[in-house]
Amino acid sequence: MAKLRRDRGIVLTARDVQETDRLIQVLSEREGKIAILVKRARRMESPYGAILEPTNYVELIYYVRDGPYLLKEASLVRLFSQLRGDAAALEAALMGLAFTAEHLPEGNPEPEVLRLVREFLLELERGLSPRVGLLAFELKLLSLAGHGPHLTGCVRCGGEEGLTWSPDEGLICRTCGGKGNEVPPSLWRGMRMLTRLPLRATGRVKVVKEDLEVALKLLRQFPSSTARTRP
DSSP: OOEEEEEEEEEEEEEEETTTEEEEEEEETTTEEEEEEETTTTSTTOTTTTTTSTTOEEEEEEEEOSSSEEEEEEEEEEOOGGGGGOHHHHHHHHHHHHHHHHHSOBTOOOHHHHHHHHHHHHHHHTTOOHHHHHHHHHHHHHHHTTOOOBOSSOTTTOOOSSEEEETTTEEEEGGGTOOSSBOOHHHHHHHHHHHHSOGGGGGGSOOOHHHHHHHHHHHTTSOOHHHHHOO
16 A cells, blocks of 8 residues: 655646646655656646646645655645746746756755755845856756766866866866867856855856856756666
8 A cells, every 4th residue: 555655845847747637846855856646736626736836845745656656635835926026037946946857866865955946946036146046056956966067177187278068077178088169268167156156146256148058058968867877
């Protein structure tokens, strides 16, 4: 018989499945990233439609079973309501949560990551620059997950000239086999600074818009948790 479990966490993603169901991914306090099936979530009479939206901090009771867990009950703990009134902040929040879901394996408690995610949402509500904040958050997330990009010169020789980007490692110079376009010093030094600063202070870092967008694209070349654990 399936066991019942109670937990709290932040809803990372939600997608429709079947005709009326929804599958959510939650970064939970006890188990880390988990997938939960919510039966009949899209029916008008369902109490869970608004509760189980991404960014919401929720309390859950669910059945533990093979495959996605099955929701029994859910209640709202905290609504980051100010995000709903700022389109740019909400977009950054949703992108950051989806990035989290992609780069964390399931079933491993991640208390530091959960704290980082909560801080990210809180700082966005307090006025953190959405795009700079998103880049800083994703860099910090990868670092906490143990596979952040190397940003202190070439990962192989330490050189700082002719640096290119490796999706698996970070910076590699051409002498050590780096390929593709060079990464300008202003870009990788800015990324390094964002990784080191507290999230609330990252708005002080001046990042050229073009560099910012390039950096976000570079991070999206990193393999997902599924790809990294594939034999």
